[in-house]
Amino acid sequence: MAPLTFSFFFILISYISSSSEAGSIGINYGRIANDLPTPAKVVELLKSQGLNRVKLYDTDATVLTAFANSGMKVVVAMPNELLANAAAEQSFTDAWVQANISSYYPATQIEAIAVGNEVFVDPNNTTKFLVPAMKNVHASLVKYSLDKNIKISSPIALSALQNSFPASSGSFKTELLEPVIKPMLDFLRQTGSYLMVNAYPFFAYAANSDKISLDYALFKENPGVVDSGNGLKYTNLFDAQIDAVFAAMSAVKYDDVKIAVSETGWPSAGDSNEIGASPDNAASYNGNLVKRVLSGSGTPLKPNESLDVFLFALFNENQKTGPTSERNYGLFYPSQKKVYDIQLTAEAPPSGVGKSQVPVSGDVTTSSKGQTWCVANGGSSEKKLQNALNYACGEGGADCTPIQPGATCYDPNTLEAHASYAFNSYYQKMARASGTCYFGGTAYVVTQPPKYGNCEFPTGY
Structure with missing residues (x-):
């Protein structure tokens, strides 16, 4: 592995230092079921998975009390059926905020309120109440001096778009634009908030499996799709969907408003006509999405803006109506057993995942407690990973002798395995200093010994 040139080294260092911070992963905690664990047990489950953000669909007192002093950031919701009252009277939102927000904050770290959910497709036609309700809730937060710490938003479905393909042609439905979209985006801009978007590549794939590649939908290797409008290349459907929303916002001059x-x-299961619903595909989509979010990379249209993402959902919910898939989005069964095993944080890759995907870690032994290692993010592009590997083995001064042909750590002969060894060598030589396991978002720290084949990763030099 030849050392990098000085000019390329300078460019790489500039890139590493200017890269956006990683996005965050949270999870939706729905409760339309009669067999779920207690909220207190749910808090412990989330902590055990390293998650610190959760989104709720109401302001249930037992749930909010359970999250008090937990360190978890919580998004709560005002249900659609309350929007008419919230829009009509600020006295209503004053009472609602006092009872459901200020009574729990700050012990329960409420960070945002979702006013309604997918209001534009609500069969009860609550769209006209949305923005007035958002404004009244915000005014109530101001009244109780909570507006600086708690944001107001409202999740929209992708069905709010008139056009979504190609992404560059993204536009909002004309009948929504003047009455609600523009006033809502204006409110979000004025309050420093962000637009919540519910995006499901599964729906698009299931309806167009003859046209959309499954690998493209699941963040797997694929040729990609070049947007005919802006020339940008998309390697996954999720990015294309989010950029369609960005394009729609840009078309009405609100491209400065962020998206979550x-x-x-x-x-993980569905009816016979729900093509692609399976445990393996669910694990691929959610697992690869987590890697992509934690890498800190943005979308092709907004490459420097990382995304905060809430996975749907924490549990399979047995009382949800509709097709079979509706009851099978959970990462966990109500018993708290995993439906499938994926990595949810950068710090603690789970055991039992294929070695070609994520380093498999055994139990933490006495000798490894308190130690950390640096490994490659398998969700990074091959080019970024190779550039970072070149730096680590070149100017970085990592000991890359063990990953040369015939040496002890040459097998498995994969870019991810070799990069992981080199990154860790550099990280350990730098005394595990903060920021030395980043490499432009292609690496992260783990707290259990990584295992690629029979190669042992050093913990110091």
């Missing part, structure tokens, strides 16, 4: 993905997921 309030729901996205893939079902």
Whole structure:
């Protein structure tokens, strides 16, 4: 592995130092079921998975009390059926905020209120109440001096778009634009908030499986799709969907408003016509999405803006109506057993995942407690990973002798395995200093010994 040139080294260092911070992963905690664990047990489950953000669909007192002093950031919701009253009277939102927000905050770290959910497709036609309700809730937050710490938004479905393909042609439905979209985006801009978007590549794939590649939908290797409008290349459907929303916002001059993905997921089971619903595909979609979010990379249209994403959902919910998939989006069964095993944080890859995907870690032994290692993010592009590997083995001064042909750590002969060894060598030589396991978002720290084949990763030099 030849050392990098000085000019390329300078460019790489500039890139590493200027890269956006990683996005965050949260999870939606729905409760339309009669067999779920207690909220207190749910808090412990989330903590055990390293998650610190959760989104609720109401302001249930037992749930909010359970999250008090937990360190978890919580998004709560005002249900659609309350929007008419919230729009009509600020006295209503004053009472609602006092009872459901200020009574729990700050012990329960409420960070945002979702006013309604997918209001534009609500059969009860609550669209006209949305923005007035948002404004009244915000005014009530101001009254109780909570507006600086708690944002107001409202999740929209992709069905709010008139056009979504190609992404560059993204536009909002004309009948929504003047009455609600523009006033809502204006409110979000004025309050420094963000647009919540529910994005489900599964729906698009299931309806167009003859035209959309499954690998494209699941973040797997594929030729990609070049947008005919802007020339950008898309390697996954999720990015294309989000950029369609960005394009629609840009078309009405609100491209400075940020986006958070309030729901996205893939079902582990479905009816015969729900093509693609399976445990393997759900694990691929959610697992690869987590890697992509934690890498800190943005979308092709907004490459420097990382995304905050809430997975849907925490549990399979047995009382949800509709097709079979509706009851099978959970990462966990109500018993708290995993439906499938994926990595949810950058710090603790789970055991039992294929070695070609994520380093498999055994139990933490006494000798490894308190130690950390640096490994490659398998969700990074091959080019970024190779550039970072070149730096680590070149100017970085990592000991890359063990990953040369015939040496002890040459097998498995994969870019991810070799990069992981090199990154860790550099990280350990730098005394595990903060920021030395980043490499432009292609690496992260783990707290259990990584295992690629029979190669042992050093913990110091």
